[in-house]
Amino acid sequence: MDEAAWPRVFHLLFYTCLGMAATIAALEDGLDPVALALTAIMAAWYAFFVARRPALLEQLNPMAWHFLVLVALNYALVRTNSSYQAMTYGMITLPYLLLPGRWGYAGAVLLVLSSAAAAGAFEVIPEDPAVLAYVLGSTALTLIMGIFTRDLVKHSEQNLIVGALEERARLAREIHDTLAQGFSGIIAQLEAAEQGIDDPEAVRKRIAQAKQLARDSLKEARRSVDALRPEPLERAPLHEALKGVAERWSAATGVPATVSVDGEPRRLPEDVEATLLRAAQEGLANVAKHARARRAVLTLSYMEEEITLDVLDDGAGFDPDGTGGGYGLIAMRERAARSGGTVTVESALGEGTALCVSIPCA
Structure with a gap:
């Protein structure tokens, strides 16, 4: 309450x-x-x-x-x-x-x-000492009720603080998943346009993609702040939304990304679908920023008791023991944990990276 x-x-x-x-x-x-x-x-x-x-x-x-x-x-x-x-x-x-x-x-x-x-209790106490015990007992009960009442209010205030902190963390994750990734994509497009300044047609294409990224990021940020489902999930089921994310990412980066689905697709809780979609977006964003990969593969596996999303790339890889991961990975793990899931990352220098998000959904 x-x-x-x-x-x-x-x-x-x-x-x-x-x-x-x-x-x-x-x-x-x-x-x-x-x-x-x-x-x-x-x-x-x-x-x-x-x-x-x-x-x-x-x-x-x-x-x-x-x-x-x-x-x-x-x-x-x-x-x-x-x-x-x-x-x-x-x-x-x-x-x-x-x-x-x-x-x-x-x-x-x-x-x-x-x-x-x-x-009139005090008037009869000399004749009936039990009344004194009744008064003292009532006083003690009232004081105990006070402790209980104060404890209820204290817990209510603590719950409000916890709720505010959770909401702050949610907004931070949403902003990272929308604005930060969108800005990264826009910067990449503008840098590519700058490098190809001698090719007007290529510059126009890059600028057009940057403008579209800006529009999409702004729209998605507004929806995220309002705590709505990610826009791709409003238009299509999860596996179709992932294909759309991969297609847009490939168009922006020039790196092929494919999506495969194992098992029979089924409707999942909204928070689970949002977590997997955000994980895919973050995984692809990391591939674009760090991996220098030639291709990326997303695999969505519907199993009886859990669902997993794997994001694989054939890029440069890294030493998992040498980094704690950026905010994106931290936010991804927080999201998965809220749904009872886990995030694992396997990588080695020169051998690419495998990101796996696993969420139980029996």
Whole structure:
């Protein structure tokens, strides 16, 4: 449950107990104008000064004053009719909701003691010591509830922080997979155009490809930020989308790239398909930047309990022990891990590189 939902739960608890106490009092003793008036004032005060002002919660001033007013009203109601003792349960989270830090525990003790005083507990303690045990037990229970309430809110805040960090990491991966790769392709095309400056037709072709890469990258970046599926997966199933990625990459780099499919293609969860598509894009981008390969091969294998994507090239290769991998490989591994998968890289100098992404999907 998110942080904003807990106050609503506590508001509901307050009004449920208030309504229940008023109903019991009316059924047992009839309608008491004083009790009804105090109930209406208490409900209105809570609605206007607490429920409608979430930004002021846990601010000592003015919430301490509103808390004291509610405690005073509760005292008056219990003195008017003992059925309103049920309101103690409705207000048990109130001091921790309204007051900051240790003030919440002090407010909880005040609430319990004032309710006990209103019920006349202190008057009978000399004759019945068990009442003292009841008051002390209620106080202890209220303090324990405070610890529990604070723990719930703390965990909610931690979940929000974790969610924000995960979203930040997702956006970083998406930006890398769209803008960074797109810019790399644009730079490569412009450098090729610069080298072929004496051939106007070749220059026009390279510039046209660079412009198309820029348009595609911008469009894909917008979609990624909106947390939508990668555009190729919107238009075609995964294996067809991979073929489109390979064709565009070959057209931009001049290096042939083929896609083969083993097994019967089937629909996969969206996150799995997105992970495999991004892995293919990153793998091909690395081939273009580092491998100096003559060809690349993508193999998508549909198996009973898992699906794998292999990206192979016959380029220069590298020593896997001599590098930790760039952000692209790190992001790829993070993506795969979120789907329960793994990424392995095998390479040797002069013998090309094999990238394998494996994700279980029984």
